[in-house]
Amino acid sequence: MLTTLSRKIIMALTGLFLCLFLVIHLLGNLQLFLPTEEARLQFNWYSHLLSGNILIKIISYVLYLSILLHVIDSVIITLKNKRPAPRYQYDQRGRASKWYSRNMGILGTIILIFLVIHFKDFWYSYKFGNMPVDSKGQKDLYQIVVTAFQEWWYVVLYVIAMIALCYHLIHGITSAFRTLGLYHPKYVRWIKYFGLAFSVIICAAFALIPIYIFFTMK
Numbered sequence: 247m248l249t250t251l252s253r254k255i256i257m258a259l260t261g262l263f264l265c266l267f268l269v270i271h272l273l274g275n276l277q278l279f280l281p282t283e284e285a286r287l288q289f290n291w292y293s294h295l296l297s298g299n300i301l302i303k304i305i306s307y308v309l310y311l312s313i314l315l316h317v318i319d320s321v322i323i324t325l326k327n328k329r330p331a332p333r334y335q336y337d338q339r340g341r342a343s344k345w346y347s348r349n350m351g352i353l354g355t356i357i358l359i360f361l362v363i364h365f366k367d368f369w370y371s372y373k374f375g376n377m378p379v380d381s382k383g384q385k386d387l388y389q390i391v392v393t394a395f396q397e398w399w400y401v402v403l404y405v406i407a408m409i410a411l412c413y414h415l416i417h418g419i420t421s422a423f424r425t426l427g428l429y430h431p432k433y434v435r436w437i438k439y440f441g442l443a444f445s446v447i448i449c450a451a452f453a454l455i456p457i458y459i460f461f462t463m464k
Protein backbone atom coordinates (compact mmCIF):
# COMPACT_ATOMS: atom_id res chain seq x y z
CA MET A 247 0.00 0.00 0.00
CA LEU A 248 1.37 3.43 -0.92
CA THR A 249 1.44 6.11 1.76
CA THR A 250 -0.16 9.53 1.22
CA LEU A 251 3.33 11.05 1.02
CA SER A 252 4.47 8.71 -1.76
CA ARG A 253 1.22 9.39 -3.60
CA LYS A 254 1.87 13.13 -3.24
CA ILE A 255 5.39 12.68 -4.60
CA ILE A 256 3.98 10.78 -7.61
CA MET A 257 1.44 13.58 -8.11
CA ALA A 258 4.19 16.22 -7.92
CA LEU A 259 6.47 14.44 -10.40
CA THR A 260 3.70 13.58 -12.89
CA GLY A 261 2.29 17.13 -12.53
CA LEU A 262 5.66 18.73 -13.34
CA PHE A 263 6.09 16.37 -16.28
CA LEU A 264 2.62 17.37 -17.54
CA CYS A 265 3.71 21.05 -17.25
CA LEU A 266 6.67 20.26 -19.51
CA PHE A 267 4.29 18.59 -21.97
CA LEU A 268 2.11 21.73 -21.93
CA VAL A 269 5.07 23.89 -23.02
CA ILE A 270 5.94 21.55 -25.92
CA HIS A 271 2.27 21.14 -26.92
CA LEU A 272 1.81 24.92 -26.89
CA LEU A 273 4.92 25.50 -29.02
CA GLY A 274 3.54 23.04 -31.62
CA ASN A 275 0.10 24.66 -31.53
CA LEU A 276 1.54 28.17 -32.03
CA GLN A 277 1.93 27.13 -35.70
CA LEU A 278 -1.85 27.62 -35.93
CA PHE A 279 -1.22 31.40 -35.83
CA LEU A 280 0.65 31.29 -39.18
CA PRO A 281 -1.08 32.39 -42.44
CA THR A 282 -3.68 29.75 -43.40
CA GLU A 283 -1.94 27.70 -46.10
CA GLU A 284 1.45 27.84 -44.40
CA ALA A 285 -0.18 26.84 -41.11
CA ARG A 286 -2.01 23.95 -42.76
CA LEU A 287 1.07 22.37 -44.35
CA GLN A 288 3.36 23.01 -41.40
CA PHE A 289 0.92 21.89 -38.67
CA ASN A 290 0.02 18.71 -40.62
CA TRP A 291 3.69 17.96 -41.32
CA TYR A 292 4.54 18.45 -37.64
CA SER A 293 1.68 16.15 -36.49
CA HIS A 294 2.76 13.52 -39.04
CA LEU A 295 6.38 13.77 -37.85
CA LEU A 296 5.30 13.25 -34.20
CA SER A 297 3.04 10.29 -34.97
CA GLY A 298 5.74 8.41 -36.91
CA ASN A 299 8.60 8.73 -34.42
CA ILE A 300 9.26 5.80 -32.05
CA LEU A 301 10.85 8.03 -29.37
CA ILE A 302 7.80 10.33 -29.42
CA LYS A 303 5.56 7.22 -29.18
CA ILE A 304 7.37 6.13 -26.00
CA ILE A 305 7.09 9.67 -24.54
CA SER A 306 3.36 9.63 -25.44
CA TYR A 307 2.85 6.41 -23.43
CA VAL A 308 4.69 8.00 -20.47
CA LEU A 309 2.35 10.98 -20.92
CA TYR A 310 -0.84 8.86 -20.87
CA LEU A 311 0.47 6.96 -17.82
CA SER A 312 1.29 10.26 -16.06
CA ILE A 313 -2.23 11.58 -16.66
CA LEU A 314 -3.70 8.32 -15.30
CA LEU A 315 -1.46 8.23 -12.20
CA HIS A 316 -2.05 11.93 -11.49
CA VAL A 317 -5.84 11.46 -11.65
CA ILE A 318 -5.93 8.19 -9.67
CA ASP A 319 -3.70 9.53 -6.87
CA SER A 320 -5.68 12.77 -6.66
CA VAL A 321 -8.93 10.81 -6.25
CA ILE A 322 -7.41 8.57 -3.54
CA ILE A 323 -5.91 11.52 -1.62
CA THR A 324 -9.17 13.52 -1.86
CA LEU A 325 -11.21 10.55 -0.58
CA LYS A 326 -8.77 10.06 2.33
CA ASN A 327 -9.00 13.76 3.24
CA LYS A 328 -12.81 13.54 3.24
CA ARG A 329 -12.78 10.96 6.08
CA PRO A 330 -14.26 12.50 9.24
CA ALA A 331 -11.57 14.19 11.33
CA PRO A 332 -11.07 13.03 14.95
CA ARG A 333 -13.18 14.84 17.54
CA TYR A 334 -12.03 18.27 18.79
CA GLN A 335 -10.33 19.00 15.48
CA TYR A 336 -11.96 21.37 13.08
CA ASP A 337 -11.05 22.48 9.59
CA GLN A 338 -9.29 25.84 9.66
CA ARG A 339 -7.85 25.65 6.15
CA GLY A 340 -10.48 28.09 4.91
CA ARG A 341 -8.82 30.87 6.88
CA ALA A 342 -5.43 30.71 5.26
CA SER A 343 -5.79 29.02 1.89
CA LYS A 344 -7.15 30.39 -1.38
CA TRP A 345 -10.45 29.08 -2.81
CA TYR A 346 -8.66 27.39 -5.70
CA SER A 347 -6.32 25.51 -3.34
CA ARG A 348 -9.35 24.05 -1.57
CA ASN A 349 -11.05 23.16 -4.85
CA MET A 350 -8.26 21.40 -6.74
CA GLY A 351 -10.58 18.39 -7.18
CA ILE A 352 -13.28 20.47 -8.90
CA LEU A 353 -10.72 22.26 -11.10
CA GLY A 354 -9.13 18.90 -11.94
CA THR A 355 -12.53 17.44 -12.84
CA ILE A 356 -13.20 20.33 -15.28
CA ILE A 357 -9.78 19.68 -16.87
CA LEU A 358 -10.52 15.95 -17.07
CA ILE A 359 -13.86 16.58 -18.83
CA PHE A 360 -12.01 18.95 -21.19
CA LEU A 361 -9.39 16.26 -21.88
CA VAL A 362 -12.02 13.60 -22.69
CA ILE A 363 -13.64 15.96 -25.26
CA HIS A 364 -10.18 17.04 -26.52
CA PHE A 365 -9.01 13.45 -27.01
CA LYS A 366 -12.25 12.42 -28.73
CA ASP A 367 -12.30 15.34 -31.19
CA PHE A 368 -8.57 15.67 -32.04
CA TRP A 369 -6.50 12.71 -30.85
CA TYR A 370 -9.06 9.97 -31.73
CA SER A 371 -9.97 11.61 -35.07
CA TYR A 372 -6.29 11.81 -36.01
CA LYS A 373 -5.43 8.24 -35.04
CA PHE A 374 -8.62 6.37 -35.99
CA GLY A 375 -11.02 8.76 -37.76
CA ASN A 376 -11.80 9.35 -41.40
CA MET A 377 -9.53 12.32 -42.07
CA PRO A 378 -9.44 14.74 -45.03
CA VAL A 379 -5.97 15.17 -46.63
CA ASP A 380 -4.06 18.33 -47.62
CA SER A 381 -2.35 19.12 -50.95
CA LYS A 382 0.66 17.03 -49.91
CA GLY A 383 -1.43 13.99 -49.05
CA GLN A 384 -0.93 14.39 -45.28
CA LYS A 385 -3.84 13.98 -42.83
CA ASP A 386 -5.43 17.46 -42.57
CA LEU A 387 -5.52 17.84 -38.79
CA TYR A 388 -5.36 21.61 -39.28
CA GLN A 389 -8.81 21.51 -40.95
CA ILE A 390 -10.26 19.44 -38.07
CA VAL A 391 -8.97 21.99 -35.50
CA VAL A 392 -10.14 25.05 -37.48
CA THR A 393 -13.59 23.49 -38.10
CA ALA A 394 -14.00 22.67 -34.39
CA PHE A 395 -13.30 26.28 -33.38
CA GLN A 396 -16.00 27.70 -35.69
CA GLU A 397 -18.59 26.97 -32.96
CA TRP A 398 -18.84 29.71 -30.30
CA TRP A 399 -19.80 27.27 -27.53
CA TYR A 400 -16.74 25.16 -28.28
CA VAL A 401 -14.51 28.24 -27.94
CA VAL A 402 -16.24 29.10 -24.63
CA LEU A 403 -15.65 25.53 -23.42
CA TYR A 404 -11.93 25.84 -24.17
CA VAL A 405 -11.67 29.25 -22.47
CA ILE A 406 -13.44 27.95 -19.32
CA ALA A 407 -11.15 24.90 -19.28
CA MET A 408 -8.05 27.13 -19.62
CA ILE A 409 -9.23 29.32 -16.69
CA ALA A 410 -9.65 26.14 -14.59
CA LEU A 411 -6.23 24.89 -15.77
CA CYS A 412 -4.64 28.22 -14.84
CA TYR A 413 -5.87 28.11 -11.22
CA HIS A 414 -5.06 24.39 -11.02
CA LEU A 415 -1.47 25.11 -12.10
CA ILE A 416 -1.00 28.15 -9.81
CA HIS A 417 -1.69 25.95 -6.78
CA GLY A 418 -0.23 22.75 -8.27
CA ILE A 419 3.22 24.16 -9.07
CA THR A 420 3.88 25.59 -5.59
CA SER A 421 2.38 22.48 -4.04
CA ALA A 422 4.67 20.22 -6.11
CA PHE A 423 7.77 22.18 -5.10
CA ARG A 424 6.71 21.93 -1.44
CA THR A 425 6.11 18.16 -1.67
CA LEU A 426 9.51 17.60 -3.29
CA GLY A 427 11.23 19.57 -0.50
CA LEU A 428 12.39 22.30 -2.87
CA TYR A 429 10.39 24.97 -1.06
CA HIS A 430 13.22 26.72 0.75
CA PRO A 431 11.96 29.79 2.68
CA LYS A 432 14.52 31.92 0.84
CA TYR A 433 12.98 31.06 -2.54
CA VAL A 434 9.28 30.84 -1.59
CA ARG A 435 8.43 34.19 -3.17
CA TRP A 436 10.27 33.36 -6.43
CA ILE A 437 8.64 29.93 -6.73
CA LYS A 438 5.24 31.60 -6.27
CA TYR A 439 6.02 34.24 -8.93
CA PHE A 440 7.35 31.59 -11.31
CA GLY A 441 4.25 29.41 -10.80
CA LEU A 442 1.93 32.37 -11.35
CA ALA A 443 3.74 33.63 -14.48
CA PHE A 444 4.00 30.11 -15.97
CA SER A 445 0.31 29.35 -15.38
CA VAL A 446 -1.00 32.66 -16.73
CA ILE A 447 1.24 32.76 -19.83
CA ILE A 448 0.63 29.11 -20.84
CA CYS A 449 -3.13 29.16 -20.25
CA ALA A 450 -3.67 32.59 -21.87
CA ALA A 451 -1.75 31.43 -24.96
CA PHE A 452 -3.81 28.19 -25.16
CA ALA A 453 -7.06 30.17 -24.75
CA LEU A 454 -6.05 32.64 -27.47
CA ILE A 455 -5.83 29.88 -30.12
CA PRO A 456 -9.59 29.08 -30.36
CA ILE A 457 -10.47 32.79 -29.95
CA TYR A 458 -8.08 33.73 -32.79
CA ILE A 459 -9.40 30.99 -35.08
CA PHE A 460 -13.05 31.83 -34.32
CA PHE A 461 -12.63 35.53 -35.17
CA THR A 462 -10.24 35.30 -38.11
CA MET A 463 -11.19 32.16 -40.08
CA LYS A 464 -14.40 31.24 -41.83
Ligand code: HEM
Pocket residue numbers: 271275293296297306309357364368369372387391404411452453455456
Ligand atom coordinates in the same frame (compact mmCIF):
# COMPACT_ATOMS: atom_id res chain seq x y z
C1 HEM B 1 -6.24 25.52 -28.04
C2 HEM B 1 -5.53 24.67 -27.43
C3 HEM B 1 -5.19 23.30 -27.95
C4 HEM B 1 -5.16 22.81 -29.23
C5 HEM B 1 -5.46 23.54 -30.53
C6 HEM B 1 -4.76 21.42 -29.14
C7 HEM B 1 -4.63 20.56 -30.22
C8 HEM B 1 -4.35 19.21 -30.13
C9 HEM B 1 -4.34 18.29 -31.25
C10 HEM B 1 -4.62 18.69 -32.68
C11 HEM B 1 -4.02 17.06 -30.77
C12 HEM B 1 -3.90 15.74 -31.57
C13 HEM B 1 -2.51 15.62 -32.09
C14 HEM B 1 -1.96 14.26 -32.04
O1 HEM B 1 -2.48 13.39 -31.34
O2 HEM B 1 -0.94 14.07 -32.69
C15 HEM B 1 -3.83 17.18 -29.35
C16 HEM B 1 -3.46 16.16 -28.51
C17 HEM B 1 -3.35 16.27 -27.13
N1 HEM B 1 -3.63 17.39 -26.40
FE1 HEM B 1 -4.08 19.22 -27.11
N2 HEM B 1 -4.55 21.09 -27.82
C18 HEM B 1 -4.82 22.21 -27.05
C19 HEM B 1 -4.76 22.31 -25.68
C20 HEM B 1 -4.45 21.28 -24.83
C21 HEM B 1 -4.38 21.38 -23.40
C22 HEM B 1 -4.61 22.67 -22.61
C23 HEM B 1 -4.04 20.15 -22.92
C24 HEM B 1 -3.87 19.68 -21.50
C25 HEM B 1 -4.52 20.20 -20.46
C26 HEM B 1 -3.91 19.27 -24.06
C27 HEM B 1 -3.57 17.93 -23.98
C28 HEM B 1 -3.41 17.10 -25.07
C29 HEM B 1 -2.95 15.72 -24.96
C30 HEM B 1 -2.58 15.00 -23.66
C31 HEM B 1 -2.90 15.21 -26.26
C32 HEM B 1 -2.44 13.80 -26.71
C33 HEM B 1 -0.98 13.92 -27.09
C34 HEM B 1 -0.36 12.63 -27.62
O3 HEM B 1 -1.06 11.76 -28.09
O4 HEM B 1 0.88 12.52 -27.54
N3 HEM B 1 -4.16 19.97 -25.21
N4 HEM B 1 -4.05 18.49 -28.98
